[in-house]
Each structure stands twice: as C-alpha cells, then as structure tokens.
Amino acid sequence: MRIVLFAAAAITLLGFAPATTQAAGDAVVLEQQEWSFDGPFGRFDRQQLQRGFQVYREICSSCHGLDYIAFRNLEAIGYSEDQTKVLASEYTIEECCDDQGDIFDRPAIPADYIPNPYPNEQFARASNNGALPPDLSLMTKARHGGPDYMYGLIIGYEDPPAEMEAEMMDGMYYNTVFEGNQIAMAQQLFDELIEYSDGTLATSEQMALDVSAFLHWAAEPKLEIRKQTGVRVLLFTFIFTVLAYFLKRRIWADVEH
C-alpha cells in the first residue's frame, strides 16, 4: 500500500506541478460549464455539435480556418454521407492544375478539408488589422481551460473598466478572459444572430456553448471511443490484477517473510 501512496504522491507532486503553475499564472478564474463529454463516460451531444458547426459556418468561418477537419469527418457528428456531399459541394477548392498548367476551381468532395478563408498568413493579417485569426482545429487543446476557456472568451466582452480605458489600443477590444484583456477580435455573438435549424433559441450564451462543444469535438474527435475503450481496458486490467494478487499470495504462502 505504501508504494501506491508513494506513486500517487509522486504523480501528484511531479506531474501536476506545471499544471498548477500555469493555473496560478492565469489571472481569471474560468467559469466551469457542464459539458456532456465530461466525466469517465462522457459523450458528445450530436445535436449540439451540429448547432456548433452551424455557428462556426455562419460566423467564425469568415475569419478562422478549421484545417484538420474534412467534410467526411462531419459524419461523426451525425450527418449522413449524402449530407456531407451536399455540404462539401457548396465549397470551392482550387486545384492544381489542368492540362494548361492553370489552377482551376472545382466543387469540394467529402475527402477535402474545409477550405481556409485566407490563402496565406500575410493575406490574413492584412485583412485583419495585422492580427492573425488562429486556426480553430486544436484550439480547445491549445489553451488552458479548453472548452471553458473558449466559452468564456467568446462571451467575455465588456466595456473596459475605467482604469483600462486609457490603455486600450486602437482596434482592440476588452475581454475578461483573454490574456492581457485586449483582443483584436470584436464581439461576434449577439442574441438571435443566426437561426438554428433545430429550432433552439440562438441566444449568445447558447451559441457560445454550442460552438465551444463543437470545437472540442474538432480538437479531440476520438474522445468518445477513447473513454469507452478505457472503461473496458480498465475493467479487464482490474480483473487481471485481482487474479494476480491472489496468485501471488498463494505462491508466497509457504515463504516466511
């Protein structure tokens, strides 16, 4: 037992030391949301992911790419193969090259990745007052707090407090969650800015929740299978461990130690 305690202590002390540091470094405490994918048996809410995709498509995608998501991946959030084909065909892919060596346009197919709104970084910066809208495919894994951070950021726009007023730079917006509180992205979500196809009322909180959940799926699409596999593997390992324990006791029964 001592060993287990020791190992647990070692993991806690050593492993999570860096994590605590960064948490301490963050000035804001993120509001914890209840996500369907939390917990040992967590699963994605497909309906929510589809709403989130709608938010991404109608709002975020004008500036942010989703480079690692192909249209075929959308089958995982509940679209049929035919629906992904239709969805894909609404986008245009620049293909190199035809018989004359020219780049030509063709409709996207499910195997294509969602096209980035900008052809390159310089273009993106030039269109956004020098700021680069980051790709969103891995966003919830690339920021502390994950989906809670996403939610807090999208919803966290306020008028700057009096003491910040003078510090605010041109073209920057006050955000309670963003590091340094000045963000180049203006507030994007307003109540009923879009109309959800499933009839859910699109409040800005609802949209922020949905798109954060969607982006967490985009960052970690194997979350469900991971947790499901984990349950089975752990149960099996547990049985093995119990058997091994009794076998060990039995074998050692004749040794005085």
Add this chain to the structure above:
Amino acid sequence: MADTAENQVVPTEDESRRDFLLHATVATGAVGVAVSMWPLINSMNPAADTLALSSVEASLAGLEEGQAITISWRGKPVFVRYRTAAEIEEARSERWQDMPDPQPDEERVQNDKYLIVIGVCTHLGCIPLGQKTTETRGDYGGYFCPCHGSHYDLSARIRRGPAPTNLEVPEYTFLSETNIRIG
C-alpha cells in the same frame, strides 16, 4: 501473517487452488496481450484519409478515338483507351477460349469503346508500355511489359509471357456518357 493460517490447508487442495489461480491469471494475461495486438496491427491498415480517397471521378470528354489517358487511382495507374472500331473488331475476332486466361472482351468492358484496366502487370507489378503513341504495344497490339516481356492484347488480356492473368479491370461506373467513377 494471515497466510500462515491457510498453510494448514491440505496440500492437494492447496495445489489445485494454486493451479486454478495460475491458469486463470496466465490465461487472462494472455488474452489481454492477444486482444491488444489487434489495434497495434490494425494501425498499419489504410487510415481514414486514405480510404476516403479510394474512389476517383474522371472525365473522358477530351479523349478522342485511338487515344489513351492514364488516371491515378489508389496510387496505381488506370489505363483508359478509346478503341477504334478496328481495334474492337480485332479484340473480339480471336478465340478467347484458347488464351492463357480465357475471357471474352465483352466481359472486360462496360462501353465497347473504352477499355479501362489497372496498368499494373500481373506478373510482378511493373507498369506495361503502350499508353503513349511512342511506346511499343507488344506483339498483340495492346500492352507490353518491359520487365519480363509479357504481351497483352487490345483487351489487355495476357497472350504471351510470364504474367499469369489478364490486366485487372477495376470497379468503375459510368456516371454519364463521358464521366466515370473508379472505385
């Protein structure tokens, strides 16, 4: 310790219980190792992005009679030949029953004009010649594999040489008169 009391158990019973535990533990461990082998091995199978590209669509609109084009499909060349009437005639005139891999031309094409086959020699995987006008088409007017000298006819059937079977016909469908989907 607690074990000392159990030492009093009659040895035979003790041993059978030990045997059972031993077998159960070893079997569980062996099953665990065996089952975990599968995801490891399966990781070497084609990945999802690879599978997503397992079919391609192509247009034959620009292809004229007597010409051929090569389409890349699953990393392999697919030969498409727009055969002339004379070539179709030649492909069907000979007795297919006597060929090394007997098959009638009718079974190998969906549209008589278009011969569509995978351009990989069935001997050892080289790419046969005959697509370009400058290349030799072998003694039977179809394809010729330079690696070990296999001759294919105008239906891409093996006629002479070490190749065991005809060039393979891929799974394809005509989406329209001149559009095909392979795979």
Add this chain to the structure above:
Amino acid sequence: MSTEKGWGMRAFDWFEERLPIVSFIDHSVGSKYPAPKNLNYFWNFGSLAGLVLVIMIITGILLAMSYTPHVDHAFQSVERIMRDVNSGWLLRYMHANGASFFFIVVYIHIFRGKYYGSYKSPREVLWWLGIIIMLLMMATAFMGYVLPWGQMSFWGATVITNLFSAIPLIGDEIVTLLWGGFSVDNPTLNRFFALHYLLPFVLVGVVVLHIWALHIPGSNNPAGIDPAPQDKIPFHPYYTAKDMFGVGVFLLAYFTVVFWFPNAMGHTDNYIPANPLSTPAHIVPEWYFLPFYAILRSIDDKLTGVILMFGSILILFVLPWLDTSRVRSATFRPIYKVLFWIFLIDCVVLTWCGAQLPEGLPLILSRVGTFWYFFHFLVLLPVVGWIETPKPLPTSISTPVVPKPAE
C-alpha cells in the same frame, strides 16, 4: 514420470544443447536466479521499467510508420495519427504518457537504490549502468518531445541545444553541428528523429548489461546484508508472480491517465504548430526535467548553470565513494535516513521550482535546493558515513534484530 521423452521434448533438448536460450532466460529471470526472500514492493520497479521500455518501443515503431520528420509535415502527420490512423490516438497517447510513466518508474527505482544503498560495493558498475540508462532515457525523451513540432517542441529544442553554447571556445561550433544549420530547423528535426529511433535500442543493450551486472552479486535487499543461501528463493515463481501483480497495479494507473487524462502531463502550447519567430510566454520542459531545469536557472552565470545541471547527474557516478558508510540499508542508519527524506523533498521542491518563473520565492528556493543537492552529496554523505553509529545489523535476513517494518 515416464522415462521415455516425447519427440517434442527431444527436439527441445536438441536445440537447447546448441543454443541454451531457455536456460539463459531461466538463469536471468527464472527459477535458477536465487533472489533474497525479503524484497519489498519497491523492487518491482526494475521489471516495470522493462515493461514500459517494451511498450515504448512497440508503440514507437508503429508511430514512426505514420510520422513524417519534416518541418512542413511533422505537426500535420501527428494530427493525422490522432484522427485518421486506426487507433493512432491510442498509440500516441500511450507513447507520450509512456514517457512520463517511464520516468516515474525509473525515478522510484533510483530512489529505492539510494535508500537501500544498492549502489555500494559490489554493485558500483550496476549503478553506473543505471545512470547511463537514465542519461539515454533523457536524451531519447528530449528528442522525442521535439518530433510533434509544436511550439514547446521547437523552443525546448532551441533552449536545450543552446546549453552547449556555454562550452568555452567551441560552444557555438558544437551547437551549429547539433543543428545542422544556423537555427533549429529541418536538418535538426531529421537527425533528432533518426536518433530518437536509434537510442532506445542502445538502451536495450545497456539494460542487458545492467541485468548481467545485477546477476554477478545478486539483488540487494531491504536489510542491505548479504543473504545466506537459505534466505534466497528462486525468482520464478515467487518474484514473477509478485511482478505480475505489480504490472497490474501499474497498468491501472497508466491506463487511467492514457484514457482519461491523456494531456494532463503535456503542455497546451504543444498543440500550436512551431513558430520560429515567436516564443511562448512561459516555456517549461516536461515535468521529468524540471529539477535539472531549476538547477540550471538557479545560477545567473550561463556556464556555471550548465556545469551544475550536468554535474547534478554526473555526481551520481561517484556516489558509491561519496557515501563512506559501509552499511547499505537506511533502515540501520538513523541519520542517513533523515537525510534521505530531506533529499527527496529537496528534489520535489526543485521540480516545483523548475515550473515557476525564476524570480522571487521560486528563485530563492531553487538556489537553496541546488545548494542542498550538492551539499548532500559532497559534504553530508562523506561526513555522516564517518560520524554515524549504525544500528546493529541482523545476522541474517531471517533473524532481524529490529522489528521488521510493516510491509
């Protein structure tokens, strides 16, 4: 038993006469290896380290089949492993967390050796080989962390390779040689991949030597005295059974992290692709390097910091002679036992400091911690060995003179 042997048995004998591999294994970790009967659960960590090494090599080879060591494709190929390759996410999470667990297991293994004096005569070479294994592990882990080519990969590689620029006169040339260019770039990634694939097999070789060196004197034990023949039991089935149980417990912890907290020991910045023009605000190495990182940063002078950092590991090579006590086990060394726990706490404090910005309290603590680290080895160990009066040693393992510690 019948005297007639079946053909299978005779074929086995035929082969065994020509290549006695089964006997070899039996002598190494089987019924022909007599081990002290009083080994506690801390002795499980050697075989656990072997298990993790096997897991790392198997998952690593499979990952290498889908990984592209090129600056333009590395990050993307890792994401492809996570998303498209069958069970790729499992392989990567097992491999990434396997590295952390490898260090957890090996660090416990080392501290066990330190507590029970396993480095002392006649096991000095065994100890040396262990340090070489740790150094190889560190090099391998460092280069492996560079491969996903995220921000932490890139800047970790930059910072660590720059350590060598502290070498007087030829430092810059050495760094250029390591990089294969004028900064960490594609040639660097390429060679790191090549070496990351090579070193584990070198590691396997040193592990074989480590086990060989173990079998010359045999295993140490919690009492630290040489066991009499009647106090030894065959490794198989006793310790194989005990190790099996240990493996089960280990896997429960390992799988819990792999399946539910796969990114807990990683760093979020490594999910941002490498950008050579922008350093993340707060760069930290993986947790297992933190104590050494704290030692490096505790000194304002570059060269001294680097020397201290490498010195903190290299000093372990002379540990068998720094510790002047002839009693092995801390169980019978009242003063050393206290020093051991202080030293352990010191390492934990240094680990914590390594993750903080080097200013204020963490800087003071890392200076104190660094001082104590070397003070422990260079002053306390030799002196305590002289002045300490050990408790009376038992005459044999079976007849301890002190009440045996609860196991």
